[in-house]
Amino acid sequence: MTETVLQLDNVSKKIGQKEIVHNISFDVRKGEVFGLLGPNGAGKTTIIRSIVRLIKKTSGEVHISGVNVDENFKDAIKNVGAIIENPEFYMYMSGFNNLKQFARMSRKDIPQERFVEIVEQVKLSHAIHNKVKTYSLGMRQRLGLAQALIHEPDLLILDEPTNGLDPQGMREFRELIRSLAQNGTSVLISSHLLSEIQQITDRFAIINHGKLTHIESMHELEKEAKVTIQLEVSDPEAAKLVLESLDIEIKAQVEQQLTLELASDFVPEIARSLVKANIDILELAKVHVSLEDRFLALTNGGETK
Known part of the structure; x- marks a missing residue:
């Protein structure tokens, strides 16, 4: 049986009398890239922020690597890397020093060789000791991925990660995500760029008006349509x-x-x-x-x- 890394069960969020998301349930499996799609305002970001408790959900349960996020948040979140909205950095520090600063906040001990490994993986070796203010948008996105991945999480969560990237940057991003999945990292990715999602995901869910309307694999999509x-x-x-x-x-x-x-x-x-x-x-x-x-x-x- 395929291991489930992320499980959402009937997650809902209300603000006043308005229900933003309603009874959302889905899972993300080990080594899977799972796409979360929906029109603007459909509730995608609310779902993602609820998973990592940036906002408090009204009802439902979230489990990460089998750990209930509400019952044991620290143990659950240690298995997660995330970029929600735009990654933020100390612009006058080097990329390497930004990574070191982020690593200090991790609950895991991160050996020196891991820094070298992750920098090579995101293709930043040539610029990692330069100040972040000199980085292009694509380089900052790759540094954000390095921060999210340096502690080797089971689950990577990305909210609109290709915003502003040029075609070359998008291609490099796709290759990196597929490589991560092949090595066992699960990825939940929210995006409105449907062509990008089609090239990168194994399965996708469609969120509309705060409700999950459809889950399908890319294989099924191409076979049936x-x-x-x-x-x-x-x-x-x-x-x-x-x-x-x-x-x-x-x-x-x-x-x-x-x-x-x-x-x-x-x-x-x-x-x-x-x-x-x-x-x-x-x-x-x-x-x-x-x-x-x-x-x-x-x-x-x-x-x-």
Whole structure:
């Protein structure tokens, strides 16, 4: 059985008579990257802040590595690294001295070799002894990750971590998160950048109007949802007859290229049928299903009431 690192059971938060989040339940497994999605104001940050007790939830339970956060906060939180909103630093100190300062606050003893290891892991070796005020936004994000990871937590929590990053910074961030997960760290990541979430997560939950409406794995999303296929063939008219016999709708045609929409697992059947009809397949390209389409369908266009 896969180990559960984070467990939320019926977490709710009220402010006055207004319920911000309602009976939220989900788990994050060991070595899993779990995405928390929702429109602005849906309650994502409230959930994250409730997990680490930056705000007090109204009801429900949170367990981290099997420890109840309310009953034994210190033991639970020692297994967590987090960046909530923007990481903050002493700007006139070096990155290395910022890390040392943060390490002093940890309940774990952090050996000197761990500093070297984590700096290399976040690719800051070349600048770690420079003052943080000279760092780019991407470098500050990596330093924030180093702070969050230096005590080797079981769970890493990130709230909108790619805000302001350029494409190169986003790519480096994705590679680092996947590497952490492969080495056993669980990651809970909140973001409105759906394309980023699609490239990085194993499962995702959608929060809308403070309620959890959907949990799905990326594998299930890509398997069940329809995908767009761009198919170039030697004889488009003959190919159209084959596709019509399979009840495949042709969305568009430009010369020898046909655009189709169908279930992902039906693609091999199309290829077999065309080859059997002696039609050469010059190109077959699958346009991956978009998490954005799924998100909009499940949140009424992503609008809040």
